[in-house]
Amino acid sequence: MEKNLKRLATMQRMEVKGLELFYSKGYSNTSVDDILKELSLSKGAFYYHYESKEDFFIQIIQNLLVRKVYSMLIEPIEGHENPLQLITNCFDEALECAVHNEMDYGFLLSNFLNEFNGRNPRIMAPLNDILKVWEVNLVSAIQRGKFNGYIDRHVDSEGAAVYLMSSFIGIRTLMVESAPSARKYRFMAQLRQYFKSIEASPTSV
Template sequence: MDKNLKRMATMHRMQAKGLELFYKKGFYNTSIDDILKELSLSKGAFYYHFQSKEDFFISIIQNLIVRKVYSMLIEPIEGESDPLVAIEHCFENALSTAEHNEFDYGFVLGNFINEFNGRNDEISKYLRDIYKVWEVNLVTTLQKGKTDGFVPRHLDSEGVAAYLISSYMGIRMLMVEGNNKNLSYHFMQQTRQYLKSLAVTRLV
């Protein structure tokens, strides 16, 4: 195998395992030694690729967390004609994935935003940037829905986006300790009613 490809494969394996550990235990409760033990690596091998635990985590944000949030919550609504239907299906699919994940420790982005808030400004900025991209995507989709006649022009797109994001992050947190199937079902029932209330009333 080409040396560069081998290095990339090693880094991906390290990042995937690191994300799993940080997601399960939290960044501050996971030590370098924990990571080395899981990966069967020496400290020298770790520091060959990364300068510190923080540097390692930033690489995880850039290569894995961005991709996870984008593929699950951003890409599914891009370019869709009816934004409200697209958002409903997006949330439904994302919650279904979480519901069947036996190692669900909450919404990965929400977990880390909470953990780093007030503790690490640099990492917090990276995480907030992902949040902002998600928020802008929702606002843009809703604005397009106004132009296309699916939602009324007076709709507060920023307010709706903030509500949808906070409600999704909240239900993911509750699903960790509760009956996730039941919680997901009731959340989607209410979300459908909310999204329906936003739609333009069409005359038959």
């Protein structure tokens, strides 16, 4: 049991540092040695625990990335209050975090999506899984909103979900280089504008 703990501790260290470097430099620009050097570990240790660099990355996605996206974008909108308010707050916090993080390279998930889109099916599979969970969760939040009278019942839930995901992924890309704070502010204002147009109103037909 003690043994197993040590194993897991080492793997955890590798994966945390791996995610950090993969995020900041990209997957293909980060060598296994880069990660190992920072942890004072050897190649042998790495290939004792993982079959390949690709396998290692998939583990990172499943062990770390899933949880991060979950706690940042999924959990916060699972309440039973007004979903439009929940999503607004959720996006606002996620973007605010990006504004204040000086080492920002964009949205973790979308960076990796971009790097592997249409190129590496083995890695895309778990990434698409995360995307799907996010989408399903948004859809059900919107449907809940319709049911509870917060959102106009003519709204296409799937459409709204895709639209929200798109805009979030895009704004995170745009926020990296120039005027992140200003762009966040403008984005949030337009998001509220959009939300106003899909919320339930007494004047709706």
